[in-house]
Amino acid sequence: MYKNFDELASDVLALAKEIMPDRLIFINSLNDQHQIVLKLSDTDTKIRLTEGKVLNLDQTLCNRIDFEINEPLIYEDIKRESCLDSIRGTLEEANINSYVGIPISLVDGERFGTLCVGHHEASHFDKKSINMLQRIARMFSSYLDLERLAYKDSLTGLYNRQYLYKYFEEFPAAEGVLFFIDLDGFKKVNDEYGHDTGDQALKEVALRLQGFIKESQDAFAVRLGGDEFLLNFPHIASRDEINMLGHGLINCLNTWDKEYQLSASIGIVPYRADSAIKLNTLLKDADNAMYRAKAAGKNNYKVFDCVENSAS
Known part of the structure; x- marks a missing residue:
């Protein structure tokens, strides 16, 4: 290859x-x-x-x-x-x-x-x-x-986990921000309307994510598995930019003209170009922040602070 x-x-x-x-x-x-x-x-x-x-x-x-x-x-x-x-x-x-x-x-x-x-x-x-x-x-x-x-997810057409690891192997000195997304209410959609409807919902989420990152240079979307997704935004480091993207992403995923409703809990973790932190650690930190967003009532985001080892 x-x-x-x-x-x-x-x-x-x-x-x-x-x-x-x-x-x-x-x-x-x-x-x-x-x-x-x-x-x-x-x-x-x-x-x-x-x-x-x-x-x-x-x-x-x-x-x-x-x-x-x-x-x-x-x-x-x-x-x-x-x-x-x-x-x-x-x-x-x-x-x-x-x-x-x-x-x-x-x-x-x-x-x-x-x-x-x-x-x-x-x-x-x-x-x-x-x-x-x-x-x-x-x-x-x-x-x-x-x-x-x-390197592509067969259901949604987004990149898969293998591509994410490949990217970080090829660009170990890159900087940016990861947005770890877990859908709120997706299990209920599967249970009440069936897996075909669930698959259609996942495809719709993928289309929304692709539209959301369209204007961001070098950004890409990943389906990690199930109802978990990830966005990577290279070149973005300021807290104002992160908050703007966080609010925009919440709004992108919480409006559904359907009989069911979905939203998203998002964990955000910035990474620096000079950082020695591995991807697995970044994913763990993003997952930690995402669970804090769920604990805070869902349909929101939390940013992981590497210095304080917490999500805010």
Whole structure:
């Protein structure tokens, strides 16, 4: 297994570069609004793209790829393509005049992104090379599926406990805040309405958590198991930020337009970049704070104070 996505992407681009050594190869991820350039085969190139660049999806060539038929999109001379007039400004800014886009989808059909080839001049792409790039893209998507099976919760689609430990192994010097979430009233939902309804409630909680962290840089959500979840917010250290997130998270999880009602008890534990405290200790402290939140009446949060060894 690769240690991280960057290592995997580097090997994928190296293989593609063997097929088209004189072209820029790059991997993108796509969401509903944006295309993000994840990895480039070269940095010294006449094409003006950089890793991490975010483009409006409707201004990109990748947006024209048909993921349903799962076929490559090829433009050998973009200047001659009148159908691209609406995005010509973006293409000229990037200095791209020939392009191949290979769709990358997961096994269940979910769109991930694209493996692309670009050149600043018009150029011919032979069928054999395109076929090889498609095979590389399929290998890449297969690995992504394996990684998702290893690190994603099958019910909610959130990261799982294994991913959390992997993250702290890869970034031992990071800092941030953990929010340990236990749902109030979930056992009653299971007992009165059945496990199918309980599963739907857990999926809804996962969607709310994903929406809650959407605007927070590098934050991620984890389902630890059962009705226990965790949010990790890197880069957040101030008490004011922690309290703002705590109040927001309580409000996010305590309003239900259903015959049943749920809320959350949350234990919060900050961790420092220079800390030698292990993840297991952080989880234990967060769990301690969460139980104090439950003892205080539920539907609230407590912050664990590492100095005083208590929750406040």
